[in-house]
Amino acid sequence: MKKAVALLGGPVQLWPKDLKDRILVAKKNNDLIFASDRGSQFLLDMGIVPEVAIGDFDSLKKGELAQLEEYEIDFRYSHPEKDYTDSEQLFKVAFEEYNVDQLDIYGATGGRLDHFLLNIFTFSKSELKKYCEKIRYIDCQNIIMYILPGVKKFQAVAGYNYFAVGNLTAVDDLNISGAKYELKNYSSANPFVFSSNEFVGLQPIVVSLQSGEGIIIYSKDINRFYTAKKPRI
Amino acid sequence: MKKAVALLGGPVQLWPKDLKDRILVAKKNNDLIFASDRGSQFLLDMGIVPEVAIGDFDSLKKGELAQLEEYEIDFRYSHPEKDYTDSEQLFKVAFEEYNVDQLDIYGATGGRLDHFLLNIFTFSKSELKKYCEKIRYIDCQNIIMYILPGVKKFQAVAGYNYFAVGNLTAVDDLNISGAKYELKNYSSANPFVFSSNEFVGLQPIVVSLQSGEGIIIYSKDINRFYTAKKPRI
Structure with missing residues (x-):
């Protein structure tokens, strides 16, 4: 049973209050830690290095990107004009390359509602639909x-x-x-x-x-x- | 062109910062002010009396309900076990009884995501679908x-x-x-x-x-x- 945790770039205010502890426990249990875009910086700010970081990193400043690149991270660079969103690419890598069995996703709710609805609908797309029962979107007051x-x-x-x-x-x-x-x-x-x-x-x-x-x-x-x-x- | 504004019970933190001013301007223009459930109390806390208040008011304390009942408000009491949600009832009253042509809805996003998704999907239901182009859901960073x-x-x-x-x-x-x-x-x-x-x-x-x-x-x-x-x- 390969477990993993992912942090996306949604509002910090909507995280579960104990998110850092949750990710530290996951790390201790050798669960994989995934991050997309702004989520990578959030993790580093918590003192946690993700195994896999995906995104175009266009929301990061140059110094922050250089800081990230000092660590042993499996980086996947996406492009602003692409067929898949960063989150979709992250999920595809998690399930198809890392064979994750269970993925808890944080930072996916609130903020820009085009992003939130897209996250929700991503698991209705034919390619990712088959993995939909393996994920949970979690914030401070909801589990989806x-x-x-x-x-x-x-x-x-x-x-x-x-x-x-x-x-x-x-x-x-x-x-x-x-x-x-x-x-x-x-x-x-x-x-x-x-x-x-x-x-x-x-x-x-x-x-x-x-x-x-x-x-x-x-x-x-x-x-x-x-x-x-x-x-x- | 009959305009109206509605305040639902979603998180205060996600309102546009100038919501009170927007509602005061609407009031001045003789637009109708609708409120559902907790939204009624929010309006009174801003010093604004809605024309129509809908809900089971189960989130209000008894004193607050008594305070509301002192005003000239078209009250519609719903029941906890009902076929329509408070928001759906509000929208039906707005379009079918008050013949509203344009409705801006605040307090509909964030918080409990079952409520948010239900608000979003309410205008896909056959009865309300025909009014969907007359509404906008507005929060501090999105217009839907x-x-x-x-x-x-x-x-x-x-x-x-x-x-x-x-x-x-x-x-x-x-x-x-x-x-x-x-x-x-x-x-x-x-x-x-x-x-x-x-x-x-x-x-x-x-x-x-x-x-x-x-x-x-x-x-x-x-x-x-x-x-x-x-x-x-």
């Missing part, structure tokens, strides 16, 4: 996973109150059972998310679909994001 | 719009360097012309985003599609989101 046709059980994750199931592509016969809100035989040509579902005690939630691609989102509220500005009227 | 089949011209917006075009549903014959990167006759059953495109001088970008639903994202980078944590190695 994918499901392909079949039946899958999901366990509650401590601290995450909400569980959502959606479809990114046309979907046939999507079912949710064992949850607070059940869903039976849902089919649609349009994308949708059944949000704010919940686990019932320790019972797993079972999700199944006949065709298409599903998305699973564990989420929680974070109070500091909803502190309204004073003064009151 | 939709396009239905046909040809549309987009002008550069000051401060937004990037222009992205994507498809949320299956799409036929998507074209982008007049931009830095052109796209011809793109068809796909899977969602995708062509990100990081750019305007060329003052030339408009022309987007067309034969069938399906497109999404348009104007975006910019915000430096404070990419300040890496010290110390360096």
